[in-house]
Amino acid sequence: MTEKQKLFCDEYLKDLNGTRAYRAIYKNIKTDNAAGVRANKLLKKKDIAEYINKRLEEIHNENTADIQEVMEYLTSVMRGKSLSSVLSLAGDGYQEVIEKEPDEKEKLKAAELLGKRFGMFKDNVDITSNGKTVIVDDIDEG
Numbered sequence: 001m002t003e004k005q006k007l008f009c010d011e012y013l014k015d016l017n018g019t020r021a022y023r024a025i026y027k028n029i030k031t032d033n034a035a036g037v038r039a040n041k042l043l044k045k046k047d048i049a050e051y052i053n054k055r056l057e058e059i060h061n062e063n064t065a066d067i068q069e070v071m072e073y074l075t076s077v078m079r080g081k082s083l084s085s086v087l088s089l090a091g092d093g094y095q096e097v098i099e100k101e102p103d104e105k106e107k108l109k110a111a112e113l114l115g116k117r118f119g120m121f122k123d124n125v126d127i128t129s130n131g132k133t134v135i136v137d138d139i140d141e142g
Contacts, residue, residue, distance in 0.1 A: 001047045008042060009051050013059070018043055071117070077102045077110035 001009075004025055011021035018039030019032050029035045042048055065073075076082040083099040090096040102110070115121050 001051060005042065005045075005048060006051070008039075009048060009055070012039075012043070013052065013055055071114070074110045074114050078107050078114060080107060 008021055008025045011024050012018055014021070019036040022035040022039035022042070023029055023032070026035070026038070029038070043052070073082070080101050082102055084102070085097050086100045087095045088098045112121075
């Protein structure tokens with residue numbers, strides 16, 4: 001892979017727009033149509049596709065929370081150990097940024113999400129039937 005092709009790949013990874021990436025790196029291209037056709041050809045090359053897929057996986061791993069991270073975060077919110085920065089009135093019209101623990105509503109939501117994850121809140125409705133309806137008339141008429 002040439003240096004320009006690598007630059008094209010890195011530019012392409014910004015927004016996955018091959019035409020824009022091609023025009024940004026290859027300045028001699030006059031039209032979007034020509035840039036799109038050439039970008040498409042580049043993206044079909046094996047080494048370029050492998051490089052882009054490898055970088056996409058790295059970006060995904062760096063930026064995406066895994067299940068353990070989500071569970072740890074929800075647990076810290078539920079237990080009130082998580083802090084968030086909020087604006088608070090400081091008097092005379094001034095505001096300041098303070099660290100705040102989760103309130104009861106936030107803790108409840110975190111507990112609910114954790115409970116759903118562990119299947120604690122399933123509505124089990126038994127609708128088994130043999131398909132026959134039986135009406136029992138046991139009202140005393142006298």
